[in-house]
Amino acid sequence: MSDTILIIEDEELLGSELARFFSKRGWETTVTKSIREAERHLSQQAIDPLVVLSDMNLPDGNALDLLERIKNKISSSEWVFLTGYGSVADSVRAVRLGAYDFVEKPCELERLNLLVEGAARSARAQRRLQDQMIAQNSRHTVEALIGKSQVATSLRNMISQMANVPFSSLIITGETGTGKGLIARILHCTGSRALAPLIEVNCAALPRDLLESELFGYEAGAFTGAKKRHRGLFEQAHTGTLFLDEIGEMDLDLQTKLLKAVEDFCIRRLGGESLIAIDVQIIAATNLDLIQKVEQGLFRSDLYHRLNVMSLRVPALRERKEDLDELVPRFIADSNRKSAKNVRIISQQAWDMLKRYDWPGNIRELRNVLERCVLLSTDEHFPEQWLQLPNISSKPVEHATGNGIFLPLDGSLSLNDIEKYLIQEVLNRTDENVTAAARMLGTTRETLRYRVQKYNLRCK
Ligand SMILES: Nc1ncnc2c1ncn2[C@@H]1O[C@H](COP(=O)(O)OP(=O)(O)OP(=O)(O)O)[C@@H](O)[C@H]1O
Ligand SMILES: [Mg+2]
Known part of the structure; x- marks a missing residue:
């Protein structure tokens, strides 16, 4: 034609x-x-x-x-x-x-x-x-958020309502793996800015200076190595959405710059003179308690209030275990498709184990564990022996904390083996996210990275 x-x-x-x-x-x-x-x-x-x-x-x-x-x-x-x-x-x-x-x-x-x-x-x-x-965008409708629980239903309703109003900023809070990233994508893709860009940046993944130059861009010669002018993420997100993941990890001094940009609706590239007008909607996500960080002087209260025009708390999976009824078959079907398997039968025992565990890594952990099981399956039966969830079988439901780990102390593992196993297990639960893993282990990212290298493990 x-x-x-x-x-x-x-x-x-x-x-x-x-x-x-x-x-x-x-x-x-x-x-x-x-x-x-x-x-x-x-x-x-x-x-x-x-x-x-x-x-x-x-x-x-x-x-x-x-x-x-x-x-x-x-x-x-x-x-x-x-x-x-x-x-x-x-x-x-x-x-x-x-x-x-x-x-x-x-x-x-x-x-x-x-x-x-x-x-x-x-x-x-x-x-x-x-x-x-x-x-x-059609993949990121509100239906992509699976779950029949009251909590999941009201989350979907709130997201639909929020996507219909032109908010300037919003904070999504929730533990790691609860679906904050997914929700940010749904909000963008079902909102009025759906055809404009959605730019995502993980504030914990970049060192402070790099994050600043990524966000605001720079002019040629602004610093050693700045050979060409670079349009920052704010400019790239113009008319669309900027998703600031793990905002709680942002350096205080950079928070000041962010606040100024959000309040003035304009930015200046590093080494640049002119002000550039920006029209972006900001979605920030964090798994930290920002109010506590504000009280500790680690997060600017004015930035918190500026971003917190609207907020969404995503409950942990252990607060909505009924959602497993829908999530488990869906993730098994996805994994079947990906690995050409045909797992269809889930025994009552497997369901009991899945429901008794508290899923500290939330939906991400669930998806990864199910993927492993499907990969290791040999027929259409779900292989519960591969669930390998921490020692839950003997614990009554109400006492299960779920964020523990089972280590055999029968001499089969050396101290080094235990450390390696521990780090590997935590990385599995956090989808190889070093920041989240370091937090779970109460250590710094640097220390963890060093050990990840030492044991030749994989991380992001
Ligand atoms: N309700 C849900 N229905 C279907 N899939 C979900 C749901 N919630 C989360 N997921 C899936 O679980 C995985 C983890 O979710 P996501 O990355 O959004 O978590 P997060 O809260 O951003 O975690 P983190 O704090 O570690 O960044 C993703 O693959 C996401 O698509
Ligand atoms: Mg995320």
Whole structure:
């Protein structure tokens, strides 16, 4: 099917000449003589032009007003303007509105053709990107948050409500692996900014200076190694969402800069002079108690209150064990698909073990444990011997803490083996997240990294 070009031109002769010219080059052409007529076509979606070639001044108004009114309502098109005489004000506005280009009349047709071809390429690329985003977003609907418990249901309701209001910032709190990252993605993908970028950054994963230059960007020469200008994550997230994961780990001094950016809606690149306006929605997540951190002087209270315009607490899995009824079959089915297995039968004993355990690593731990079991299965029976959950069989439910670990003290493991096993087990429970693992072990990331290397373990 050929692409459509909409020509808005009140001079009848020029309009039909342009239509003839572009039809010959394989375009489906539609010509309108007024803004009103063009607006009717576009808003009723009678046509879906890849390129709009428009006279700037028409008898019933300025075509830039039309672009401004309609641009968010139609799929991506590139606009090329024909101007009767050079008007600086109009051209500045055209650029601001995202017009592809503008040419002064009279214009040589071959030159115009080159411009239109360029505009078409750009519009096609935008549409491809948009299609990809729509496909990706469809995976992050509120239904992706599985669970029938009262808690999960009200979480889904709150997320749906929040996605419908244009909030500027929100904090998601909850233990590791409870689904904070998933919720942030759902909020973005079902909200009004779904077609704009979602930029994620883990504040605990980068050293302070690197995090600063990543967030704010830099100009060439801002510091040794800054060879080229770099657009920071704030700029990349413009009109979309910036997801600041593990915000509780952010350095105090960087928190001050973040607060300023969020309050002033603008940033300055490192080594840069000019202020750059930014329009981003911020979602911050943490598994730390931020109020406690504020009291300890480790988190700025003004930043906390600025970000905490809305907040969501994601309960731990042990507070909603009924969700296992849905989560377990779903994760087993996912793992079956991934590893070409066919586990279908879960014994009562396996269910009892799954329900008795407290899942300190929450849904992530559950998913990883089930994946391991499915991988090691030999037939359609769920192999509960591979659950290897800490010593739960003898413990009554109400006394199970679940965040312990079982170590055989029969001489079969040396002290080094025990340390290696312990670290490996904690990394498994935290999805190889060193920060979370270090927290569970009450040590620093550096110490843990050293041991991870020493024992040749894997981590992120
Ligand atoms: N209710 C749920 N339904 C289905 N999948 C879930 C649910 N909650 C979490 N998950 C899955 O569990 C895994 C861990 O979730 P996620 O990464 O969002 O946790 P998190 O709270 O961000 O953890 P951390 O604090 O360690 O970053 C992901 O694969 C996520 O898709
Ligand atoms: Mg996360």
